Amino acid sequence: MRKNRGWVFFAVSLVIFSVAFCFQPAEGSDKPxxxxxxxxxxxxxxxxxxxxxxxxxxxxxxxxxxxxxxxxxxxxxxxxxxxxxxxxxxxxxxxxxxxxxxxxxxxxxxxxxxxxxxxxxxxxxxxxxxxxxxxxxxxxxxxxKMEYGKMMAGFAAAMTTRTGKIGYLGPLINEETRRLAAACFLGARYAWEHVLNRDPKALDFKVTWIGFWFNIPGVTADPTQVCQNFFNTGYDVVISGIDTTEAVVVAKQKKQEGKAVWAIPYDYIGACEGASEACLGVPYFNWxxxxxxxxxxxxxxxxxxxxxxxGPDWNNINNPETSTVGFLPGPALPEKAKAALEGFIKDLGSQKAVLFKGPLFYQDGSIFLKEGEVATDAQIWYMKQLLKGMTGASSAQ
Amino acid sequence: MAVFGFTTGILMLAGAPPMEAYGLLLKGSLGSGKKVGAVLTAWVPLTLCAVGLLYTFRIALWNIGVEGQMIMGAVFATAVLRWGVESRLPLFYLILAFPAAALGGGLWAMGAGLLKTKGGVHEIFAGLGLNFVAQGILLYLIFGPWKRPGVASMSGTAPFPPELWLSSVSGVRLSPEGVFLAAAALAVTVWMFRYSRLGLVFKAAGNNPTAVMLFGEKPGRYMILAMVLAGAFAGLAGGVQVAGVYHRLIPSISSNYGYLALLVVMLSNYRVALVPAVAFFFACLNVGGIQLPMVLKIDSSLAGVIQGAWVLAALAAVAWLRKEGRPEEAR
Incomplete structure (x- = not known):
């Protein structure tokens, strides 16, 4: 019986506490x-x-x-x-x-x-x-229109890489992420071809998807490991497409170990903070x-x-009052690359450089944009595959 | 009292006014019809899992695999519902999903039971191992064969059309079928334990397997049966999660309700009568916990701390009461 009484006491005390805290002070009168x-x-x-x-x-x-x-x-x-x-x-x-x-x-x-x-x-x-x-x-x-930010990221990466191998740390695969990864690739290829005058075939752009927007242990691939893999296999710039900062964090560690590697985070204007020696800059949203x-x-x-x-405010892409998309160059971006990037941003704004313009092919060789065709917003928004020249899955196998 | 002091201390450490926090937890869980609906939505799978665990605890088995059993229930239910997409008899598939869920959970539990009785693997390790396997299968299906067209994401499969959802009380978002299932599970279990021979044998086998053997029964067979029953209930919980709550399969479909149910059963002192109340209390913490970060800007996991403190305190109290009462209640 005694045991029963203990449980009754427990249950009753639960109820009493519950009721006792039921009463709440009323809210203020001015209504925001x-x-x-x-x-x-x-x-x-x-x-x-x-x-x-x-x-x-x-x-x-x-x-x-x-x-x-x-x-x-x-x-x-x-x-x-x-x-x-x-x-x-x-x-x-x-x-x-x-x-x-x-x-x-x-x-x-x-x-x-x-x-x-x-x-x-x-x-x-x-x-x-x-x-x-x-x-x-x-x-x-x-x-x-983060495509523009991503083009700048790709551009900065291609201007900096010494191995010609750029890694893209992708989240999950959908229309948005395909579009952004492709924009990065186009920016990189533009720099490679038109600024550095090198063979586009010699540019290695690889996308690895982790499965979600950030690391969920046991569920997604671990972004830290993916970055380490990139850096250990000759990819010296990693561009992040995920919500969190693993790419710059790993790049900073590798840098401290003496490796010449860099990373480009994503999303947030302050994402380079704390890893400035490895950060080439960040394409960010200003919502x-x-x-x-x-x-x-x-x-x-x-x-x-x-x-x-x-889109960005092309008069000043970093104007917090007007520009929804910006790119903040990082401390590790070489001077020469920075100057070229400024020119590139100007060309994007004046539409001298239009990157989503044909001929562009999907990964399987089918046509995305015909010769001379400029993609509409809808075409960019609903890209069906990654572009030819990129390595990595366009959708799950 | 000590628990209350402890949790209050934690809240104060976190910089939250404790009384307000408790008030928020309460108001956030029972403050409106919708809230109660949300609480009951959490209560259903929690109760189903806990009821299942009563069988295994009764026969002295630790069915840690309840989590995996719930997952397999969800997977089986999803498989059936997928067939039902665009069929002319959605209701048929919706109903079929539940026996399938019970089957999935039951089979998975049988695996752990066989490993225990035939392979001599302790059920805790067998269960844990199978949890990982179930999680692996779940992730593979979501990322692979059952992915959304053109998408590869761990965020889940495409949602089912509404005709494959359990009904919901308008404005409350609670499926009465789920509540009915949980209530039925409770009723069946009460009957089993009170009046059926099977309930008695479970208890006997749990207390003294050798004695049962002397009476000509095979404890191993009953262990497997208890496991299958537990798995079936957990599987049903998974089915409810798919058809009634998320309307699709997601990686965290079990919402940790399986593990939580273990605590529910322990806190209930393994008594079926207390299970619904304790499960309700836990569900309140789960739903009300969201208020802490929203209003007080403190981490909602503190609700988990409160929960944990209650369980520890209750276990301590039980141990203490047992010690006190040992002479007449020696076991």
């Missing part, structure tokens, strides 16, 4: 416009998620009367059993009027949540539900301008279910 952020990674990942988090802070600063709430590490590995619609409920309950979901991985969940909350606005980053007409009217899409637009639209009632693909 609350927008919620669902971040796939940690808010301080020095990569994709941090770029979004800081854009949220920018909105709070630039648009008076706004307040951000966020949930980070929104992925099934970090938060088992939690779904996007459930988190959207949580944010709505906390007063969010606009919810920004920052991952490709949240596409289905965001659409489902948007259908369940027709009065709340949803912005899905990197998605195309508006293009595919799957989006309800309260759902919009935003993406940056502030895009966010501000959608937040203002949502606040003023001028919401539109639109698909927006914002």
């Amino acid at each position: 416009f609350i927008f919620g952020l669902l971040l796939v990674g940690p808010y301080n990942d020095h990569g994709w998620s941090q770029a979004h988090y800081e854009a949220g802070l920018t909105v709070e600063k630039k648009v008076p009367g706004t307040k951000m709430i966020y949930i980070d590490k929104v992925n099934p590995a970090d938060r088992p059993g939690v779904t996007i619609p459930q988190l959207a409920d949580d944010l709505v309950e906390k007063g969010a009027r606009l919810i920004i979901a920052n991952s490709d991985d949240m596409k289905d969940g965001t659409r489902e949540a948007a259908r369940l909350h027709p009065e709340i606005h949803f912005l899905h980053i990197s998605g195309d539900d508006v293009l595919t007409k799957k989006a309800p009217s309260n759902l919009a899409n935003l993406m940056g 502030g301008p895009g966010y501000i637009d959608f937040v203002k639209g949502s606040m003023s009632g001028n919401w539109e279910s639109k698909w927006v693909w914002l």
